[in-house]
Ligand SMILES: Nc1nc2c(ncn2[C@@H]2O[C@H](COP(=O)(O)OP(=O)(O)OP(=O)(O)O)[C@@H](O)[C@H]2O)c(=O)[nH]1
């Protein structure tokens with residue numbers, strides 16, 4: 001994970017031979033770093049923010065002729081990256097589910113994203129995770145659009161022993177989600193996970209379907225699911241879904257196959273919402289929490 005980004009940052013920082021922190025030296029270092037970030041698919045606006053904040057931090061740093069310029073740059077870069085990666089309001093999803101359970105209402109989660117980003121597999125992964133943590137789940141087969149999608153979710157349900165509420169293809173996705181919530185209420189099930197059809201960003205029909213699902217079911221959590229491999233188009237996706245349906249957090253999948261690692265850096269910054277999990281493979285346990293400190297440590301070299 002983040003190997004290429006780490007190598008590139010390391011290479012850029014090796015070039016630091018400055019012993020002073022004049023405006024000129026700072027500009028050189030931060031420009032170099034910005035270019036490296038952009039080359040590794042960090043969104044331009046995020047790369048600019050990192051570079052600008054680093055310049056401000058460095059210009060305020062006390063130093064003498066004998067201080068090690070490079071270690072100061074590394075430490076400052078870590079701080080700046082951490083600020084960019086740390087969401088204003090983190091989400092403790094298990095605690096939120098527990099709160100709903102205490103109120104005897106199911107916690108509902110809707111998953112959104114373009115085609116093939118891993119929405120359905122993320123539902124299965126989280127369903128298993130919630131079960132493992134003592135919460136019961138039901139899946140809503142709200143992708144009534146793509147052939148095979150209902151069977152795909154049912155297969156996961158069979159594997160995980162989680163009930164799937166489904167209707168037929170072409171039926172109203174919001175009605176399916178609503179059925180699943182009613183089922184959860186009557187059977188006292190803790191979490192409802194709503195699958196939705198993958199959509200082409202420009203398809204306004206499918207976007208209005210999502211808005212309908214949201215207005216009918218009022219999900220407790222709206223998750224944008226993205227594919228790290230889509231690079232910069234991920235940024236326009238997260239912005240669009242945020243505008244159209246208002247997301248609460250993101251899941252970023254296929255991090256295992258993403259050599260560059262830039263997307264993970266930009267998504268929190270651009271959406272101003274936390275990344276809940278990173279998908280790191282195709283098995284049910286292949287995900288990990290997004291811990292900004294760990295990401296920073298994977299990107300910025302020790303020395
Ligand atoms: N390597 C890897 N593959 C993943 C990950 N998440 C999902 N996939 C794979 O990506 C493919 C698409 O996953 P789905 O869960 O069907 O994606 P979706 O968003 O539901 O797709 P649509 O229903 O077509 O919109 C599958 O082959 C998954 O196994 C991940 O974190 N890593």
Ligand SMILES: [Mg+2]
Pocket residue numbers: 119120121143149195196198
């Ligand atoms: Mg799907």
